[in-house]
Amino acid sequence: MTRVAVNGVTGQMGGAVIEAATDSEVVVGFATSDTDAVDGVPVVRPEDAAEALREYDVDVVVDFAVPEGALTVADACVEAGVPMVVGTTGFDEDGMARLKDASESIPLLKATNFSQGIQVLQRLVREAVGTLDEYDLELMETHHNRKVDAPSGTANSILDVIQEERDVEPVYGREGHAPREDDEIGVFARRAGDIRGEHELVLAGNDEVLSLSHRAEDRGVFAAGALDAATWLVGRDAGWYDFSEVVDA
Ligand SMILES: NC(=O)C1=CN([C@@H]2O[C@H](COP(=O)(O)OP(=O)(O)OC[C@H]3O[C@@H](n4cnc5c(N)ncnc54)[C@H](O)[C@@H]3O)[C@@H](O)[C@H]2O)C=CC1
Ligand SMILES: O=C(O)C1=N[C@H](C(=O)O)C[C@H](O)C1
Numbered sequence: 001m002t003r004v005a006v007n008g009v010t011g012q013m014g015g016a017v018i019e020a021a022t023d024s025e026v027v028v029g030f031a032t033s034d035t036d037a038v039d040g041v042p043v044v045r046p047e048d049a050a051e052a053l054r055e056y057d058v059d060v061v062v063d064f065a066v067p068e069g070a071l072t073v074a075d076a077c078v079e080a081g082v083p084m085v086v087g088t089t090g091f092d093e094d095g096m097a098r099l100k101d102a103s104e105s106i107p108l109l110k111a112t113n114f115s116q117g118i119q120v121l122q123r124l125v126r127e128a129v130g131t132l133d134e135y136d137l138e139l140m141e142t143h144h145n146r147k148v149d150a151p152s153g154t155a156n157s158i159l160d161v162i163q164e165e166r167d168v169e170p171v172y173g174r175e176g177h178a179p180r181e182d183d184e185i186g187v188f189a190r191r192a193g194d195i196r197g198e199h200e201l202v203l204a205g206n207d208e209v210l211s212l213s214h215r216a217e218d219r220g221v222f223a224a225g226a227l228d229a230a231t232w233l234v235g236r237d238a239g240w241y242d243f244s245e246v247v248d249a
Pocket of ligand 1: 007008009010011012013014030031032033046063064065066068069070072086087088089090111112113114115153222
């Protein structure tokens with residue numbers, strides 16, 4: 001059974017990973033809160049992660065925390081030689097560079113969204129944007145009112161796919177009085193309630209509208225995908241891996 005450490009273990013996703021871990025065992029968690037344990041899982045401070053990875057004989061780390069915390073634990077994974085699955089979003093360029101550096105030493109798999117549906121949505125987006133190349137594009141995401149990064153990592157990943165197919169300039173929200181430029185893509189982030197994660201791309205033109213959308217109904221979908229990625233990652237060579245490789249395995 002794969003021995004998993006969860007970074008961000010006291011958070012919403014940390015709890016979801018513990019709940020979803022049936023074929024894996026969560027043996028330790030990392031968080032900054034003062035809690036000693038959550039659901040029977042011992043909680044260790046991130047600065048002590050390297051020692052804990054050895055003490056608890058961890059096979060792989062699953063991370064759903066904050067960028068600063070993910071980078072602290074990535075350093076610990078490099079020190080201890082433990083693979084890492086990164087689910088935290090909101091990294092800046094320097095943070096992404098530090099994760100890439102870590103993947104020189106350990107197997108590291110990062111995904112902004114561990115649902116299989118979003119993987120398929122991204123493939124549909126690439127096909128639709130490449131085919132309907134004159135249509136106006138608008139992108140919207142909706143999440144719970146605790147989310148601190150906007151747009152979502154998933155929305156940014158969808159934008160990356162779109163910009164591989166077409167030269168578009170994101171316009172983040174709109175206000176004032178100005179015409180829509182042809183090369184714009186409106187990007188909107190809504191925050192309300194405990195919405196798990198909704199993403200929609202609208203393609204409009206030629207007297208028709210195509211809407212491609214995904215809705216996560218439970219955080220368990222992300223937890224299950226991350227645990228599948230974790231089991232898949234153990235035993236691989238150091239390097240940078242993508243969740244699409246797990247979905248297609
Ligand atoms: N890739 C994916 O499929 C998904 C990614 N996420 C991302 O996961 C992250 C966490 O989301 P939630 O669980 O909803 O957030 P949350 O706020 O409920 O939990 C965050 C956790 O990180 C911990 N934390 C804070 N500072 C830390 C540090 N320096 N070191 C270690 N842990 C620290 C907190 O104590 C808490 O346990 C966010 O970036 C979110 O966007 C969320 C769902 C799915
Ligand atoms: O914060 C969340 O909850 C989520 N964050 C991820 C993102 O930023 O895309 C993935 C998912 O949408 C849930």
